[in-house]
Amino acid sequence: MTEPPSTSSSVSVSGSVVAEKRCEESKGDEVSPKKPRLETCDRDDTENKLEARLGGILCCAVCLDLPRSAVYQCSNGHLMCAGCFTHLLADARIRDETATCPNCRVEISRSLATRNLAVEKAVSELPADCQFCGHKFPRNSLDRHVAELCEERPVRCQYNLLGCGWRGPHHEVNSHQQQCQHPTHTGAQVFSHLQKQAEAAQEASKTFNQIMSVLSFEKITFNDLQLKPYRTDEFIHKLFYETSRFSALGYQWVIKARLNDNQKDPHLTCNRFLTYQLIVKSKPSNPMTVHFMVLRGPFGDTRVDPHICQFEFTEGNTESPFFALPLPDSAECNKLLAARIIDFRLMMGMVTK
Ligand SMILES: [Zn+2]
Numbered sequence: 001m002t003e004p005p006s007t008s009s010s011v012s013v014s015g016s017v018v019a020e021k022r023c024e025e026s027k028g029d030e031v032s033p034k035k036p037r038l039e040t041c042d043r044d045d046t047e048n049k050l051e052a053r054l055g056g057i058l059c060c061a062v063c064l065d066l067p068r069s070a071v072y073q074c075s076n077g078h079l080m081c082a083g084c085f086t087h088l089l090a091d092a093r094i095r096d097e098t099a100t101c102p103n104c105r106v107e108i109s110r111s112l113a114t115r116n117l118a119v120e121k122a123v124s125e126l127p128a129d130c131q132f133c134g135h136k137f138p139r140n141s142l143d144r145h146v147a148e149l150c151e152e153r154p155v156r157c158q159y160n161l162l163g164c165g166w167r168g169p170h171h172e173v174n175s176h177q178q179q180c181q182h183p184t185h186t187g188a189q190v191f192s193h194l195q196k197q198a199e200a201a202q203e204a205s206k207t208f209n210q211i212m213s214v215l216s217f218e219k220i221t222f223n224d225l226q227l228k229p230y231r232t233d234e235f236i237h238k239l240f241y242e243t244s245r246f247s248a249l250g251y252q253w254v255i256k257a258r259l260n261d262n263q264k265d266p267h268l269t270c271n272r273f274l275t276y277q278l279i280v281k282s283k284p285s286n287p288m289t290v291h292f293m294v295l296r297g298p299f300g301d302t303r304v305d306p307h308i309c310q311f312e313f314t315e316g317n318t319e320s321p322f323f324a325l326p327l328p329d330s331a332e333c334n335k336l337l338a339a340r341i342i343d344f345r346l347m348m349g350m351v352t353k
């Protein structure tokens with residue numbers, strides 16, 4: 001109803017045949033684009049709604065987020081993301097209970113729950129916003145966009161090794177680098193910066209050098225071991241892990257591990273870690289200093305960082321303190337708890353005096 005006046009006004013302004021023709025065209029335009037415009041608008045709306053609805057349906061029943069990797073389902077079809085699924089299994093291990101689906105309470109385990117590949121694929125096609133430029137991309141291509149293609153992704157100046165602290169969006173890096181003063185600095189000016197880097201590199205190679213030195217010890221052994229879960233006899237049956245006895249370096253040993261340093265309710269926290277100690281079972285006649293390190297080994301997939309521990313065992317001191325099992329994060333710890341048995345390799349080295 002409001003359109004006719006605007007058309008007539010345009011005619012009266014131009015007042016020519018051409019203008020009239022244009023006007024007719026525009027009139028036609030008004031009719032034809034209007035519909036598609038409405039349609040696209042509608043489609044955008046419905047797509048958005050559909051995406052939102054799908055998001056609500058395909059999200060994890062525990063954390064309500066859209067799963068980023070594997071999706072598991074209970075035997076009744078309730079969905080859980082890999083992180084929450086592992087967390088539920090780990091919680092059950094800590095509490096000495098059977099893990100159950102939070103929706104329907106049916107038992108869940110690695111063998112009772114299944115992957116849902118269709119949901120994984122559907123989620124990977126749903127759009128997500130790039131955190132830097134705000135544009136939408138299918139989830140399966142977002143990582144590549146953020147890492148390689150986004151013009152707004154933050155990057156460093158290529159002369160940051162010379163001390164340039166510039167950091168900005170990718171589309172500005174070239175113009176910055178053209179004006180960057182750091183390549184013209186003298187050796188004296190960049191010296192302190194290079195020295196810091198040399199120190200950092202030295203620090204990074206420390207563990208490596210330690211391992212190399214242990215490898216050259218006179219006595220060195222590797223044992224592939226299994227930590228199995230047990231319960232303490234106290235009123236609250238606390239979870240702990242222990243290996244069977246094994247022989248190494250002419251002695252009998254055992255490894256014990258515990259969760260969150262025996263914290264009271266480890267199931268109430270998301271921050272989880274394991275610590276372990278080495279115990280000698282046959283009493284040493286002379287003090288002996290043993291270097292030891294937990295490695296992934298051929299039968300496990302534990303992601304442990306290499307870290308050498310050291311302890312002097314004596315007749316009266318047969319148990320080492322608890323050392324951290326160097327796991328990358330709590331999720332990795334949950335993975336170990338969920339898997340029941342922890343497979344690993346123990347390297348031990350001893351210098352004989
Ligand atoms: Zn989840």
Ligand SMILES: [Zn+2]
Nearest residue numbers: 074078101104
């Ligand atoms: Zn269920």
Ligand SMILES: [Zn+2]
Nearest residue numbers: 130132133150
């Ligand atoms: Zn982007």
Ligand SMILES: [Zn+2]
Nearest residue numbers: 157164166180
């Ligand atoms: Zn620069």
